[in-house]
Amino acid sequence: MSTTAPVARRIGASVLLALAPLLVLVCWLVAHDDLPARVATHFGLDGRPDGFSSPGPFTLVIGIVILILSGLGINGVALGRRLATVRIAVALAGWTSWMLTAVVLSVIWPARNVAPADIRQHWLSTFVVLLVASVVGVLIYRILPPGEGSQVVAAGPAPSYTLRPGERATWVGRARSRKLLVTGVALVLVGALTLLLWGRPFSGFVIFLGLVFGWSSELLVRVDGRGITAHFGPIGWPAFRTPLDRIKAVGAQEIEPTQWGGWGYRIGRRGTALVVRRGPGLVISRTGAADLAITVDDADQAAELLNALLARDSAWRDLR
Amino acid sequence: MLVTVDPGSPVGLADQIAAAIRAQIAAGSLAAGDRLPPARELARGLDVNMHTVLRAFAALQSEGLVEVRRGRGAQVTESAAGLQSGQWAELVGLIEQVRRCADRLGLDELQLLDQIRRTR
Numbered sequence: 001m002s003t004t005a006p007v008a009r010r011i012g013a014s015v016l017l018a019l020a021p022l023l024v025l026v027c028w029l030v031a032h033d034d035l036p037a038r039v040a041t042h043f044g045l046d047g048r049p050d051g052f053s054s055p056g057p058f059t060l061v062i063g064i065v066i067l068i069l070s071g072l073g074i075n076g077v078a079l080g081r082r083l084a085t086v087r088i089a090v091a092l093a094g095w096t097s098w099m100l101t102a103v104v105l106s107v108i109w110p111a112r113n114v115a116p117a118d119i120r121q122h123w124l125s126t127f128v129v130l131l132v133a134s135v136v137g138v139l140i141y142r143i144l145p146p147g148e149g150s151q152v153v154a155a156g157p158a159p160s161y162t163l164r165p166g167e168r169a170t171w172v173g174r175a176r177s178r179k180l181l182v183t184g185v186a187l188v189l190v191g192a193l194t195l196l197l198w199g200r201p202f203s204g205f206v207i208f209l210g211l212v213f214g215w216s217s218e219l220l221v222r223v224d225g226r227g228i229t230a231h232f233g234p235i236g237w238p239a240f241r242t243p244l245d246r247i248k249a250v251g252a253q254e255i256e257p258t259q260w261g262g263w264g265y266r267i268g269r270r271g272t273a274l275v276v277r278r279g280p281g282l283v284i285s286r287t288g289a290a291d292l293a294i295t296v297d298d299a300d301q302a303a304e305l306l307n308a309l310l311a312r313d314s315a316w317r318d319l320r
Numbered sequence: 321m322l323v324t325v326d327p328g329s330p331v332g333l334a335d336q337i338a339a340a341i342r343a344q345i346a347a348g349s350l351a352a353g354d355r356l357p358p359a360r361e362l363a364r365g366l367d368v369n370m371h372t373v374l375r376a377f378a379a380l381q382s383e384g385l386v387e388v389r390r391g392r393g394a395q396v397t398e399s400a401a402g403l404q405s406g407q408w409a410e411l412v413g414l415i416e417q418v419r420r421c422a423d424r425l426g427l428d429e430l431q432l433l434d435q436i437r438r439t440r
Contacts, residue, residue: 163324164326166326166327166328167324167325167326168324168325168326168327168366168367168368169322169323169324169325169366170322170323170361170362170364170365170366171321171322171323171365172321172357172358172361172362172365173321173357174357220357220358220361222357222361222364222365223365224364224365224366224367225367229364236360236361301322305322
């Protein structure tokens with residue numbers, strides 16, 4: 001797949017998007033003569049229908065939404081110079097479009113020549129719908145070519161040392177935000193308190209939000225012979241890795257969160273960013289992917305080691 | 321924190337790691353209260369067993385330079401800088417003497433390094 005030309009990939013993604021409204025159209029053309037005046041459109045947990053509506057307007061209204069979503073998706077694919085951002089948006093449009101398509105098909109197709117009250121839909125079918133949508137969404141995301149960063153990264157500092165061939169070197173650093181940690185802890189406490197006192201389910205969401213804030217308050221970064229690895233939180237997963245052979249240049253810069261889309265894990269116009277706080281960090285330009293920004297203390301040391309590793313790597317490749 | 325090891329050196333990897341950390345404490349780049357990176361990260365970065373790194377930490381703890389606590393990792397002790405600077409100053413002084421001696425004998429830097437390597 002990685003050797004397929006980008007144009008072919010865009011066509012592939014567009015076809016997947018276009019199939020959704022097409023499937024609805026085909027389904028309607030085949031089925032509409034066999035449909036009763038009303039069809040079951042909503043089902044209870046026991047599988048029996050508890051909501052009905054006219055098949056025509058139902059299919060038409062949802063069909064228009066599907067058409068718009070797929071149209072927006074194809075539009076994004078055609079535009080896509082900044083494919084890093086658009087890729088996610090297009091995949092989401094495809095996901096929603098296919099989810100609605102699956103819903104329409106699951107309502108219309110079984111309704112042919114059957115009395116509306118006799119239709120049964122197993123509650124598991126919801127998960128099938130979500131599964132279908134997710135598979136297509138992921139497929140679209142993976143088919144679309146990743147965008148390359150266009151900003152020129154100011155490389156530096158140049159290493160003050162050279163690495164010998166057998167030597168192994170690693171640099172480990174981190175970035176922390178006390179504000180994020182305190183906010184996270186506060187949210188968890190507030191959520192737990194309101195949950196215990198008033199039992200509102202929304203408190204669960206507040207606790208979850210607090211955990212996310214707390215998790216994102218510390219970023220650990222490691223540079224070694226394999227490239228650069230970074231992860232939020234106290235355990236090493238999930239980790240964001242960029243291999244050495246994908247790194248074109250790296251520079252230590254002041255990272256301004258608002259330029260990269262905010263705090264946490266961001267995907268935006270300038271590229272991808274792992275941001276914990278405003279301040280020093282690394283900016284990396286990569287082959288086949290958008291620029292990557294990582295906030296970390298003592299970033300100049302990290303950049304120096306990365307540049308030394310890159311220098312050794314290219315010297316090794318020149319020798320072969 | 322930067323750590324470099326040479327697998328080809330006769331010095332064990334755990335000793336090399338401990339030496340690198342010792343040097344940083346002596347040079348002042350690691351201050352009292354600074355937390356060392358997690359052993360797991362250093363081990364992955366250097367492609368060594370985590371226990372090798374833990375051995376280095378244990379050695380530094382026995383010298384009173386770091387304190388290892390469960391769940392918090394290794395932390396540079398208050399007295400570390402003082403302990404180190406004394407030994408480090410001694411070493412730097414000795415190196416200066418060696419260089420002066422080598423100059424008198426007419427040895428250049430590479431020949432001196434060669435002689436150091438041969439002496440064990």
